[in-house]
Amino acid sequence: MDAIVRDxxxxxxxxxEAKVYAALVGIGEGNAREIHIASGVPRPRxxxxxxxxxxxxxxxVRQGSPLRYRPEEPGVVTARLRGALEGAADRALxxxxxxxxxxxxxxxxxxxxxxxxxxxxxxxxxxxGDYAALTVVCMLGSGPGEYAALLxxxxxxxxxxxxxxxxxxxxxxxxxxxxVAGEFCPFFxxxxxxxxxxxxxxxxxxxxxxEYIFMADDEESLIVYTxxxxxxxxxxxxxxxxxxxxxxxxxxxAGGRDAAAAPGQKIYTGEERVHT
Numbered sequence: 001m002d003a004i005v006r007d008x009x010x011x012x013x014x015x016x017e018a019k020v021y022a023a024l025v026g027i028g029e030g031n032a033r034e035i036h037i038a039s040g041v042p043r044p045r046x047x048x049x050x051x052x053x054x055x056x057x058x059x060x061v062r063q064g065s066p067l068r069y070r071p072e073e074p075g076v077v078t079a080r081l082r083g084a085l086e087g088a089a090d091r092a093l094x095x096x097x098x099x100x101x102x103x104x105x106x107x108x109x110x111x112x113x114x115x116x117x118x119x120x121x122x123x124x125x126x127x128x129g130d131y132a133a134l135t136v137v138c139m140l141g142s143g144p145g146e147y148a149a150l151l152x153x154x155x156x157x158x159x160x161x162x163x164x165x166x167x168x169x170x171x172x173x174x175x176x177x178x179x180v181a182g183e184f185c186p187f188f189x190x191x192x193x194x195x196x197x198x199x200x201x202x203x204x205x206x207x208x209x210x211e212y213i214f215m216a217d218d219e220e221s222l223i224v225y226t227x228x229x230x231x232x233x234x235x236x237x238x239x240x241x242x243x244x245x246x247x248x249x250x251x252x253x254a255g256g257r258d259a260a261a262a263p264g265q266k267i268y269t270g271e272e273r274v275h276t
Contacts, residue, residue, distance in 0.1 A: 001026070011081035016041050020049045021058060024071040031066040056080075110241075113233035119224055122235060123150050126216050133159040135249045137181075137213040143169030144212070151176050163252050164259070178259035181252050218246035 001022050008018035023039035024030060032050065036043040050069055053059045058077050062068045071077075113119050126134065127150050134154050138144045144151065144162055148171075154160045155175035162178050172178050200209045211231070212224040221242050223234045236242055 012085050016045055016049050017053060020046060021053060021071060024059060024069060025074060029068055029070045031068050109238035111235050116231055119233045122222060126214060127154045129216055131158060131217045131219060133217055135215040136162045137249055138162060138164050139210050141168050143171060145171055148173055161253055163249060179253045179256040180259055181256050213245060215246050215249055218243045221245050
């Protein structure tokens with residue numbers, strides 16, 4: 001009977017209520033003394049519990065001396081308990097949703113990721129996102145091969161461009177357009193690409209190295225970098241930054257060469273490769 005009592009408690013009965021009701025089902029009908037013996041509930045408590053169960057229509061009372069009690073059908077009782085439990089769950093959920101809507105914070109336009117698992121999880125959300133183009137700037141000599149499976153998933157959903165530095169590995173899934181970065185702006189080439197993108201930065205005792213910039217149109221970007229060898233990420237949705245990043249990447253593609261072409265040969269020129 002212990003398991004039955006536990007299940008009735010899980011459905012919302014108190015322990016003594018469950019013991020009394022289960023005992024009454026077991027004996028079929030009885031007075032307070034008989035129920036006390038069958039349930040193990042102290043006799044002074046049996047009267048109060050039976051009165052409460054009767055008030056909930058879980059037991060029937062037959063007048064006499066002494067009073068006798070008979071249980072309501074278990075199917076009826078458990079259905080009422082289940083209904084009350086589900087009703088409480090629905091009300092709690094509605095209340096929590098309302099509370100969450102009232103207190104929901106405004107999403108931060110810049111937030112941080114720590115570790116490969118978090119980075120890969122967010123990349124998966126980008127791959128399945130609702131946008132036109134995924135543009136990837138890869139600064140690793142090994143190329144973007146570690147994310148080949150995700151890039152392959154993106155093909156067909158979006159236009160996928162990958163920009164790599166000269167001499168980097170260029171293997172990518174079929175359907176991904178690979179461009180070797182070219183010069184298009186002396187200031188950007190010297191001050192940004194040459195000093196920030198292409199080499200580690202030593203800042204206040206930490207060494208930072210850029211590895212990737214993933215851009216979903218001009219709406220969201222994910223910068224993947226290492227800090228003292230630990231991979232981290234920065235998600236950016238601030239329009240001032242994402243628009244500039246996207247335009248610079250498109251200019252890099254327009255000024256670069258198709259990876260299938262020989263060095264010095266430009267297959268795509270100007271706006272021919274630029275899409276927004």
